[in-house]
Amino acid sequence: MNSPLSNVRPSVVMEQHKHQFTKSEQKIYAYILEHPEQVIYHSLTEFSDASGVAEATALRFLRKLGYKGFQDFKFLFAREIAEAGTDQGETYLERIRENMVQAxxxxxxxxxxxxxxxxxxxxxxxxxxxxxxxxxxxxxxxxxxxxxxxxxxxxxxxxxxxxxxxxxxxxxxxxxxxxxxxxxxxxxxxxxxxxxxxxxxxxxxxxxxxxxxxxxxxxxxxxxxxxxxxxxxxxxxxxxxxxxxxxxxxxxxxxxxxxxxxxxxxxxxxxxxxxxx
The missing domain is CATH 3.40.50.10490 (Glucose-6-phosphate isomerase like protein; domain 1)
Incomplete structure (x- = not known):
């Protein structure tokens, strides 16, 4: 991933720009803050629908922040969430087993x-x-x-x-x-x-x-x-x-x-x- 923002957490990027957001962009920002775990599993269509904006508006918002697109943003946002929520008590064997059974x-x-x-x-x-x-x-x-x-x-x-x-x-x-x-x-x-x-x-x-x-x-x-x-x-x-x-x-x-x-x-x-x- 060669994003120019690869070393900056997406939450920090959004916080830095939030005072410049339009009303539609505020809706997207609010949805991301309230549903971080869901965002990383959404398709672009689901993300825009859940945020209450058009797909083109969601893409413009992410590109305004400096991301190439939704996948670029999701990758970096998922990495931020993973780093914040690493569970040291669960082994990777248990996690993979549970994920497969649950799937x-x-x-x-x-x-x-x-x-x-x-x-x-x-x-x-x-x-x-x-x-x-x-x-x-x-x-x-x-x-x-x-x-x-x-x-x-x-x-x-x-x-x-x-x-x-x-x-x-x-x-x-x-x-x-x-x-x-x-x-x-x-x-x-x-x-x-x-x-x-x-x-x-x-x-x-x-x-x-x-x-x-x-x-x-x-x-x-x-x-x-x-x-x-x-x-x-x-x-x-x-x-x-x-x-x-x-x-x-x-x-x-x-x-x-x-x-x-x-x-x-x-x-x-x-x-x-x-x-x-």
Missing amino acids: IRDTHDVVVQDELAASIEAIDRSDDVVIFGIGSSGIAGLDMQHRLMRIGKHTSVVTDSHFQMMRAASLNEKSVVIAISLTGGTKDIVDAVRVAKEKKATIIALTNYVKSPLTKFADHILLTSAKESPLDSGSLVSKVAQLFLIDLICTGLTMNNYDEAERVKREVSDSISGKLY
């Missing part, structure tokens, strides 16, 4: 069964299923492809942003795109999904945020609940939540096509048994 519990609690069922049905009836993911979300996408192949559902996973755009351009109303993005704000994913939507493909978003640039294009939204601090980007905790949701989808597809799925599973097991000693 699965919370994701279970936010699953909307009608949305899950509709997503499973869309995937089930389509012969052109494409998974988009970049970085750690791409790893989750590869796992999903592996799971679906083992039950006889042919899918393709695209983790390169240029290939995603090309693949999106080839889609049609019979296609299904599963877009995996924890933040829902990865520009490459959103750009590809926008093209896919223009081609009338069905969009299923696997994301952490109800309101984000990605969900604006989604027909179905399946939420994970692994709030990821900017300091922990790409952590295993977030992937565990994604994999839990992927497991629900794949299990639902198996139940819808039990006999065929079991037949394919047996054939796959037989074909790879020679690879084992």
Whole structure:
């Protein structure tokens, strides 16, 4: 992170400038002071909505303070909070264990069964299923492809942003795109999904945020609940939540096509048994 303010705590920067804030900027400042723990887990859309201002106003406020954007501010603000609240009594083993368990519990609690069922049905009836993911979300996408192949559902996973755009351009109303993005704000994913939507493909978003640039294009939204601090980007905790949701989808597809799925599973097991000693 090469922010010019990397050595100055965001709370100090805001305090120094607060007398110059407009009424809208005062609302943003008040929200940050009152909800510091929530701010570092918000998307830009959620942050602006919670502050009661437009996204453009929130961005202007942060840039006025000298930050490149919301992610730049969040990273430094998360670091400040972490330094202020380090718990010496809890080991990192315990913290990671509890975070993973809590991520699965919370994701279970936010699953909307009608949305899950509709997503499973869309995937089930389509012969052109494409998974988009970049970085750690791409790893989750590869796992999903592996799971679906083992039950006889042919899918393709695209983790390169240029290939995603090309693949999106080839889609049609019979296609299904599963877009995996924890933040829902990865520009490459959103750009590809926008093209896919223009081609009338069905969009299923696997994301952490109800309101984000990605969900604006989604027909179905399946939420994970692994709030990821900017300091922990790409952590295993977030992937565990994604994999839990992927497991629900794949299990639902198996139940819808039990006999065929079991037949394919047996054939796959037989074909790879020679690879084992």
